[in-house]
Amino acid sequence: xxxxxxxxxxxxxxxxxxxxxxxxxxxxxxxxxxxxxxxxxxxxxxxxxxxxxxxxxxxxxxxxxxxxxxxxxxxxxxxxxxxxxxxxxxxxxxxxxxxxxxxxxxxxxxxxxxxxxxxxxxxxxxxxxxxxxxxxxxxxxxxxxxxxxxxxxxxxxxxxxxxxxxxxxxxxxxxxxxxxxxxxxxxxxxxxxxxxxxxxxxxxxxxxxxxxxxxxxxxxxxxxxxxxxxxxxxxxxxxxxxxxxxxxxxxxxxxxxxxxxxxxxxxxxxxxxxxxxxxxxxxxxxxxxxxxxxxxxxxxxxxxxxxxxxxxxxxxxxxxxxxxxxxxxxxxxxxxxxxxxxxxxxxxxxxxxxxxxxxxxxxxxxxxxxxxxxxxxxxxxxxxxxxxxxxxxxxxxxxxxxxxxxxxxxxxxxxxxxxxxxxxxxxxxxxxxxxxxxxxxxxxxxxxxxxxxxx
Numbered sequence: 001x002x003x004x005x006x007x008x009x010x011x012x013x014x015x016x017x018x019x020x021x022x023x024x025x026x027x028x029x030x031x032x033x034x035x036x037x038x039x040x041x042x043x044x045x046x047x048x049x050x051x052x053x054x055x056x057x058x059x060x061x062x063x064x065x066x067x068x069x070x071x072x073x074x075x076x077x078x079x080x081x082x083x084x085x086x087x088x089x090x091x092x093x094x095x096x097x098x099x100x101x102x103x104x105x106x107x108x109x110x111x112x113x114x115x116x117x118x119x120x121x122x123x124x125x126x127x128x129x130x131x132x133x134x135x136x137x138x139x140x141x142x143x144x145x146x147x148x149x150x151x152x153x154x155x156x157x158x159x160x161x162x163x164x165x166x167x168x169x170x171x172x173x174x175x176x177x178x179x180x181x182x183x184x185x186x187x188x189x190x191x192x193x194x195x196x197x198x199x200x201x202x203x204x205x206x207x208x209x210x211x212x213x214x215x216x217x218x219x220x221x222x223x224x225x226x227x228x229x230x231x232x233x234x235x236x237x238x239x240x241x242x243x244x245x246x247x248x249x250x251x252x253x254x255x256x257x258x259x260x261x262x263x264x265x266x267x268x269x270x271x272x273x274x275x276x277x278x279x280x281x282x283x284x285x286x287x288x289x290x291x292x293x294x295x296x297x298x299x300x301x302x303x304x305x306x307x308x309x310x311x312x313x314x315x316x317x318x319x320x321x322x323x324x325x326x327x328x329x330x331x332x333x334x335x336x337x338x339x340x341x342x343x344x345x346x347x348x349x350x351x352x353x354x355x356x357x358x359x360x361x362x363x364x365x366x367x368x369x370x371x372x373x374x375x376x377x378x379x380x381x382x383x384x385x386x387x388x389x390x391x392x393x394x395x396x397x398x399x400x401x402x403x404x405x406x407x408x409x410x411x412x413x414x415x416x417x418x419x420x421x422x423x424x425x426x427x428x429x430x431x432x433x434x435x436x437x438x439x440x441x442x443x444x445x446x447x448x449x450x451x452x453x454x455x
Contacts, residue, residue: 022338025331027351033324034355038116038363039317043268048107050261051318053251056103058322060245067241085242087232092242095228098221100247105214112207113200116359117371120352121160122211124378126218127385128154133219138226145388149381156377161208163370268314275306349382
């Protein structure tokens with residue numbers, strides 16, 4: 001059965017408003033996050049490093065409060081101080097480097113002719129890579145159903161990768177300033193998108209190689225993170241903060257690129273953020289020239305002039321991407337408090353399919369028959385893996401998840417109205433690592449692969 005009993009019970013007994021809010025945050029927040037990301041990448045496809053830096057900085061600031069405590073000095077002052085770490089920095093250092101490389105490689109691939117549609121489908125292959133890594137390195141074993149699901153996902157990714165849609169035509173400006181493209185206007189990309197030393201097909205192949213390398217590193221990171229949690233407990237909040245905060249200094253070699261990309265963002269086409277009503281100049285002129293009350297009232301349009309508040313479109317899209325990232329993570333966290341990890345994965349898989357549809361419909365990313373069939377195979381394989389029985393003698397992943405969810409505490413209260421998984425909660429106890437990194441659960445970071453097989 002695809003849907004667990006917890007979901008059906010929650011739908012029947014829980015407040016309908018809570019579920020509307022959760023699904024709005026997951027589908028609205030996560031889908032709009034990908035939508036805003038693609039909006040930036042269409043104009044600035046080579047800004048992957050800057051995007052990674054902005055996301056890391058935002059997440060580090062957002063989670064700083066969870067690692068702070070207020071202490072009183074000997075002078076009586078109350079100052080914030082970092083909490084004592086439960087995991088030593090030496091242990092975090094390896095994980096930080098791997099996490100930094102995975103995130104940077106994933107975002108850098110956007111500048112190598114990798115469409116967002118292919119990017120989403122290809123990164124779903126993390127499940128298969130994690131299975132192979134778990135089998136070779138972690139000595140895991142998997143059932144025939146899980147292996148079949150992995151093969152189906154792999155075949156779907158290969159088909160989708162080979163069926164890359166053609167990029168939409170780009171507007172070219174003639175000397176007389178007229179557009180030569182007959183299609184709908186497409187924003188002009190920055191001048192750094194071309195690479196004359198490599199063909200488009202080879203550039204696409206290089207991007208696929210980088211994504212494949214990121215999947216392998218992500219699987220190794222999952223194994224390393226699992227060992228860290230076994231020794232020190234599931235300190236996912238500490239991992240979320242230090243994983244991003246300690247990665248920020250690693251961007252120092254890219255300082256000039258970050259500054260250059262920011263300037264490109266700041267010089268992007270302006271857009272109207274809001275129109276503000278202000279008194280018009282004619283109003284003050286009429287008051288000075290007419291001491292007596294006028295016999296006729298001036299029209300409202302003459303009294304008020306609307307001034308547009310402009311902002312660079314790329315910076316607005318970046319801010320929207322960061323803001324919706326927070327909404328997406330909050331939605332995933334609240335979702336994990338209602339259902340088990342398997343159902344969370346299924347809902348997030350559907351969310352990815354919705355993001356693919358939005359990309360094709362809104363941005364005209366193009367959808368070939370091979371891409372659609374390949375994406376469907378990946379979706380079906382993910383669902384089959386979630387419901388497939390485990391190795392002989394062991395229950396399926398969904399059954400294991402239910403058993404653990406009944407025997408462990410689930411929730412802690414972080415702030416009024418906000419609930420997140422406890423370090424020993426049910427999602428944290430499963431191989432899907434939903435509670436380990438909310439960004440990974442949301443599909444915006446690496447996801448330590450499914451390791452529910454046994455040694």
